[in-house]
Amino acid sequence: MSAIPQGRRTRRAALVGAVCALLVTGTALTGCDEDPDAGTNGVGKLAPAKIESRSRTAADSADAVRLSGTVVTSGRTYTLDMRLKSDGGTGSVTSKGATFGLLRVGEQLYLKADAGFWSQADGGDAKDGGSAAAGKLDGKYVRVPQEDPAYKRFSGFTDKDVLLDGLLTLHGTLATAGHHEQSGVRTIRISGDKGSGGTLDVSLEGTPYPLRLVRAGGAGTLTFTAWGENFDLTRPAPGDTVDYGRQLPSS
Template sequence: MTDVMKAVRRAGLAALTITAALLAGCGNGDKTDTKAPAAAGNGVADAEPAAILDKARTALKAAKSFHVKGAMSENGEVTQIDLKVAGADVVGTVAFSGAKLEMLAVGGTRYVRPDEAFWTMIDSSGKTAKLMKQAVGDKWIKPAAGDASLGSFFFGASDIEEMLTPGGTVTKGEAKTVDGVPAIGLVDSADTKTVLYVATTGEPYPVKMERPAPEGLSFSEFNQTFADLKAPPAAEVVDQASLKKK
């Protein structure tokens, strides 16, 4: 899904993991294994593809949070994504070309914490990495208001409308169990290599985005509270504007 992939690169979708339980009982000396009743379907399996997408979009908007992890690529460059999203708040990392950038957005304030490889990627001479290590160390950087460089790494993770807007016509794909969740696949005519799976039991959350290896995204921790999604202490933050004065 062309537009979906672009949005996922900026943040991601969500998932609900469902596991089946086995019940064992004994009676009259005979031992019988009984499977738990199958979870009731949520109706999306029989719906039209566009309606399935609408239901997934509605479910995501109603969700409090989710965790997306995996990899996507563009022009041959693979980006590793590990993000926890709660509304407009985000915490996690993106990694590419051997560099990693920690990201944090809380209450409308954004912070980034690049590793040394990130700065070296920007300036191969190593001078920038050395200066930043001295000026910042392990602290978070608070990008300047309107910053179009460090601030641009926040990919619009909470834009659910864009995440679930296909580039072409959506059709049904295979129905199968994905990460323990019964799901139905959706295929976008504009990007047939991508299959978006939507849960067919419980809430109709997007479950997984499958892509040719090494790409693909998995989703978990839906509606969870993330302890690391909080503003860092002031002593652990450096304002980007102050760095430009050095």
């Protein structure tokens, strides 16, 4: 059989494409459906549990990540914007209208906030010198003692492994929930119990990193970016650091 000339093949391909584009009835033509996994990393063709496993492995193996969004725990909503890696993290946390910065370098944790935050934490009583103390802490990195209960509560926001282990969990029976897009990146979405157990968008491009998580029970929505992008973590200068004492205000 003689080969079809190149020009004829091109015209035929163009004709098929035009027919597919113009098809508006319910009748499907063989070859018109585009494979949504074409040119991807292939995880979209895997079973949901395997997709979840691949995404967890990718997250655990990454040197760094940026995490932003909301987390609801014990009835309290936290808005996070954190950059994390194995030896620490930095970023901001907002809760009940108050925003504070966190920085952890190794085992040393620092909290940074304005005078209003510290005044509120101290009860805002000017008679006991609370306002004066808050002024001294304004914009400074306050070292959080490791024996302080606040250390355990806040250091978790700066620990990549602890935070991801606690967040990247879907509940119930897993299923795929279609192909989607997150910030211009194609994703495959998996869900727990048809969405009531949370949903997770996993990248179909390059490494199958988690890109977006909707937690079960309305417990927050998070996005994950800058996977593997290193950043500097340095202790603040002594002049920018204040040692609050043995314990931060309990509130």
